[in-house]
Amino acid sequence: xxxxxxxxxxxRNMFTENQVLRxxxxxCSSLAVTNTMKNSLVMGLGVAFxxxxxxxxxxxxxxxxxxxxxxxxxxxxxxxxxxxxxxxxQAYMPDISKQLGPYVGLIITNCIIMGRxxxxxxxxxxxxxxxxxxxxxxxxxxxxxxxxxxxxxLGFGTVFGFNxxxxxxxxxxxxxxxxxAFFIIGSMIWFISARAAKKAARQAK
Amino acid sequence: xxxxxxxxxxxxxxxxxxxxILNNFLGMCSYLSVSTEYKTATxxxxxxxxxxxxxxxxxxxxxxxxxxxxNLFYLQYIIFIMVIAATVQIxxxxxxxxxxxxxxxxxxxxxxxxxxxxxxxxxLFMVIRNYSFVQALLFSFxxxxxxWLAINMLAAIREKLATTKLPPGVKGPALAFIVTGxxxxxxxxxxxxxxxx
Numbered sequence: 131x132x133x134x135x136x137x138x139x140x141x142r143n144m145f146t147e148n149q150v151l152r153x154x155x156x157x158c159s160s161l162a163v164t165n166t167m168k169n170s171l172v173m174g175l176g177v178a179f180x181x182x183x184x185x186x187x188x189x190x191x192x193x194x195x196x197x198x199x200x201x202x203x204x205x206x207x208x209x210x211x212x213x214x215x216x217x218x219x220q221a222y223m224p225d226i227s228k229q230l231g232p233y234v235g236l237i238i239t240n241c242i243i244m245g246r247x248x249x250x251x252x253x254x255x256x257x258x259x260x261x262x263x264x265x266x267x268x269x270x271x272x273x274x275x276x277x278x279x280x281x282x283x284l285g286f287g288t289v290f291g292f293n294x295x296x297x298x299x300x301x302x303x304x305x306x307x308x309x310x311a312f313f314i315i316g317s318m319i320w321f322i323s324a325r326a327a328k329k330a331a332r333q334a335k
Numbered sequence: 336x337x338x339x340x341x342x343x344x345x346x347x348x349x350x351x352x353x354x355x356i357l358n359n360f361l362g363m364c365s366y367l368s369v370s371t372e373y374k375t376a377t378x379x380x381x382x383x384x385x386x387x388x389x390x391x392x393x394x395x396x397x398x399x400x401x402x403x404x405x406n407l408f409y410l411q412y413i414i415f416i417m418v419i420a421a422t423v424q425i426x427x428x429x430x431x432x433x434x435x436x437x438x439x440x441x442x443x444x445x446x447x448x449x450x451x452x453x454x455x456x457x458x459l460f461m462v463i464r465n466y467s468f469v470q471a472l473l474f475s476f477x478x479x480x481x482x483w484l485a486i487n488m489l490a491a492i493r494e495k496l497a498t499t500k501l502p503p504g505v506k507g508p509a510l511a512f513i514v515t516g517x518x519x520x521x522x523x524x525x526x527x528x529x530x531x532x
Contacts, residue, residue: 213409239450316512319512320513323509
């Protein structure tokens, strides 16, 4: 299998095949932590880190893992890196660690990581697999940041905790509550797939 | 120490006011992909509830009598996930052997459940909130029922929507999210009754 160029891989994971919007993976955590931008950034980078390193490790071990137990091995490797991230957060950012609560541990069950391990790391050498995982994590971070930007500006009138509410509009309480997250991600997926459908129709002509 | 809340209140609150999907966004992946048919959704809901109660019943003693006394907190994620995977595996084998009917109905969902965030999520909530055994059991049972309720509601709505004319692009996950958003708004109405965090 010919190795994909790093740049092409970046573009694919960030835009054309974004894991959240196109493959609908990793939804649990992408919605729960998006009420403030700071939480989303930390969470996104944590996921990118775990995805990159677990893809690297699993790809390096791909020839020695028996096929039948590979799910188990994947879960163990992912869990080990998540523990690493969790301890790091507890030590250096205790506030954020508290706010994220169980969602740091839930990175283990984030389907993006398992998805990249299965779809890419399984059949590619370690270094490209690491970039693939890392970029998939960055694509996820980008979506998280967009959702949290909308929610934080409209819900609290702030960006990263700084006040941007200059005109003094009434903040929307609904934006910091769960339904807003569903509406925003639903509309984003709608927009993206409508555009993809239009593009496909134009090419078919 | 366990918080001083009646287990019954935790039970009702975990179904309505802090619903696993509509409030905590847990278990979204399978919630979206297995909700196109009412019958399958019911099967998955039942399986999730069963596994939730079982894994909580096993993980609570492991946490309290093994992890806490020997200070193994850094290993807790690995232990929890292994227990979940093992429970699901044993449950599947047992069902296959003793209740083939039930296995035919729920069997295909069981492997999916290992990576369902709701299972690990409930256990992590239980640990963070320091629930006692009875509280944890009712919390997991209520969370399972809440999850089941939500997936059944979505599946019922999606079955009706399948026959309607829709604008391009909205069909599939996008519409499921918007419907879930409306459901979540309706569930906010319950939030005055009880609150557990």
